[in-house]
Amino acid sequence: MNEIFTRIFAIFWKDMLIEIRSKEFVFSVLVFAILELVIFSFAFSIRANMADMAASGILWVALTFGGVIGFNRIFAVEKENARLEGLMLCPVDRSIIYWGKLAGSFIFMLAVAVVVTPIFLILFNLPLLLPRLALIIVLAIIGFAAVGTLFSAVAINTRARDIMLPILFLPIIVPVIVAAVKATAPVLAGKAWGDILTWLQIIIAFDIIYLVVATLVFEFVIEE
Amino acid sequence: MSNKRALRDNALLGLGLVLMVAALYMVFVYVPTEKNMGIVQRIFYFHVPIAWVSLLSFFITFIFSILYLWKREMKWDSVACASAEIGVVFTTLVLITGPIWAKPVWGIWWTWDARLSTSLVLWLIYVAYLLIRSFATEPARGARYGAVIGIVGFIDVPLVFLAVNLWRTQHPTTIVFEGGVTVPMLLTLIVCIVAFTTLYIILLVQSANLKIMDADIKHLKGMIQAE
Amino acid sequence: MDNIGYLFAAYTVIWAVVFGYALMMQKKQRQLQRKIKLLQDSLDKSKTNS
Numbered sequence: 095m096n097e098i099f100t101r102i103f104a105i106f107w108k109d110m111l112i113e114i115r116s117k118e119f120v121f122s123v124l125v126f127a128i129l130e131l132v133i134f135s136f137a138f139s140i141r142a143n144m145a146d147m148a149a150s151g152i153l154w155v156a157l158t159f160g161g162v163i164g165f166n167r168i169f170a171v172e173k174e175n176a177r178l179e180g181l182m183l184c185p186v187d188r189s190i191i192y193w194g195k196l197a198g199s200f201i202f203m204l205a206v207a208v209v210v211t212p213i214f215l216i217l218f219n220l221p222l223l224l225p226r227l228a229l230i231i232v233l234a235i236i237g238f239a240a241v242g243t244l245f246s247a248v249a250i251n252t253r254a255r256d257i258m259l260p261i262l263f264l265p266i267i268v269p270v271i272v273a274a275v276k277a278t279a280p281v282l283a284g285k286a287w288g289d290i291l292t293w294l295q296i297i298i299a300f301d302i303i304y305l306v307v308a309t310l311v312f313e314f315v316i317e318e
Numbered sequence: 319m320s321n322k323r324a325l326r327d328n329a330l331l332g333l334g335l336v337l338m339v340a341a342l343y344m345v346f347v348y349v350p351t352e353k354n355m356g357i358v359q360r361i362f363y364f365h366v367p368i369a370w371v372s373l374l375s376f377f378i379t380f381i382f383s384i385l386y387l388w389k390r391e392m393k394w395d396s397v398a399c400a401s402a403e404i405g406v407v408f409t410t411l412v413l414i415t416g417p418i419w420a421k422p423v424w425g426i427w428w429t430w431d432a433r434l435s436t437s438l439v440l441w442l443i444y445v446a447y448l449l450i451r452s453f454a455t456e457p458a459r460g461a462r463y464g465a466v467i468g469i470v471g472f473i474d475v476p477l478v479f480l481a482v483n484l485w486r487t488q489h490p491t492t493i494v495f496e497g498g499v500t501v502p503m504l505l506t507l508i509v510c511i512v513a514f515t516t517l518y519i520i521l522l523v524q525s526a527n528l529k530i531m532d533a534d535i536k537h538l539k540g541m542i543q544a545e
Numbered sequence: 546m547d548n549i550g551y552l553f554a555a556y557t558v559i560w561a562v563v564f565g566y567a568l569m570m571q572k573k574q575r576q577l578q579r580k581i582k583l584l585q586d587s588l589d590k591s592k593t594n595s
Binding site for chain 2 (some may be wrong): 241249253265300305
Binding site (some may be wrong): 358360361364365368404407410411413415419421423436441512517521524525528531535538539 | 546566573
């Protein structure tokens with residue numbers, strides 16, 4: 095069991111080292127997400143005390159599309175350096191590669207969320223200390239990363255790679271988006287746990303299903 | 319061998335024709351007009367079976383995708399792909415006939431209720447299936463990636479339905495038959511479902527055979543060029 | 546009888562699309578038959594050559 099974790103961590107850490115050296119990419123995704131917030135605010139003539147559902151939707155659109163842009167890169171690095179073949183030569187279970195990459199995607203999305211969310215809260219004059227929002231974001235991001243990592247591996251070997259990832263990813267991830275937006279709105283309004291708990295449980299259930307299915311199916315994607 | 323197959327195909331075609339004519343009769347002659355919605359309601363008798371068949375076809379794609387990843391025989395992939403194509407065609411029909419029915423009856427083209435929304439997402443998922451196959455760099459890869467999406471996509475469908483359903487029960491709306499469902503209506507519906515399922519099978523057999531032939535021809539071509 | 550236009554539209558679309566799909570399959574079949582003929586010809590040619 096320890097060995098598995100070590101291997102997953104190795105893949106994850108290798109990616110981290112690479113990404114840290116190319117800070118421009120993470121930075122550009124952040125700028126993009128913030129731009130989205132701004133454009134939406136102008137497009138919908140948003141006032142500070144807008145309905146929470148709309149604000150919640152805007153946050154999640156920004157996070158979703160920021161994620162879509164980022165996921166394209168997860169396997170792009172491997173392809174560019176033909177390292178995937180090298181990775182495959184190691185006698186590891188294919189799903190370990192998936193989990194290693196998954197950890198990287200998760201951290202990436204988390205980084206984006208950590209920067210974008212406070213800016214969002216400030217722009218909309220919402221309270222800054224919202225631990226429940228943090229919980230929702232972390233859980234939803236797990237779902238995003240689970241699906242995004244899998245489809246990144248698929249899209250990378252396709253001709254229209256940049257457009258194929260969103261086309262694959264977005265319809266599948268609709269349940270998580272719906273649940274996340276519905277859970278976030280009462281949190282922004284400062285309401286009690288009630289509904290929020292239901293939606294949180296739904297996100298967790300979806301995450302588990304996505305993770306299990308993706309783990310099972312990943313080996314078929316990268317076999318060559 | 320091919321005579322038996324021709325016989326079977328013709329029998330299937332004949333059955334399909336008979337069922338379709340029966341369905342048309344029931345829809346336009348037999349069943350009385352529904353009280354509240356008037357004559358437009360008859361769209362329902364084709365709209366629902368088409369929706370059912372589209373779900374069936376994606377289920378078939380799911381099963382045969384698994385079969386293909388397991389056995390790796392091209393013919394399983396051909397069936398999966400053919401079924402997905404037909405599924406997209408039928409889902410497109412659902413998305414077109416639904417609004418045509420809704421506009422005169424409820425005054426709106428579209429509503430984000432669970433069934434319509436899931437149909438739309440379904441359409442998007444399986445269009446992605448077809449796109450990934452056409453954008454793949456080699457057919458074998460296309461088959462493999464398609465199979466993955468055929469599996470993930472189908473598992474996702476109940477999730478989408480659940481999420482949207484829960485979302486919408488907070489705004490209850492939609493499509494109930496206020497006049498109640500009578501026996502003639504049910505009978506007509508059942509005949510139409512059987513008729514459209516038969517149509518699906520006919521289309522599936524044709525399309526899958528074409529794809530298998532196509533794969534065989536490519537294979538033969540490769541062998542000949544090798545000499 | 547007032548909304549019969551919509552009824553007609555719906556059924557027309559259904560038949561048009563199903564027919565269109567069947568037509569596409571027919572086109573594909575002809576294409577495949579042409580390919581078979583080409584293969585047959587090249588096979589015959591290689592036979593007469595060897």
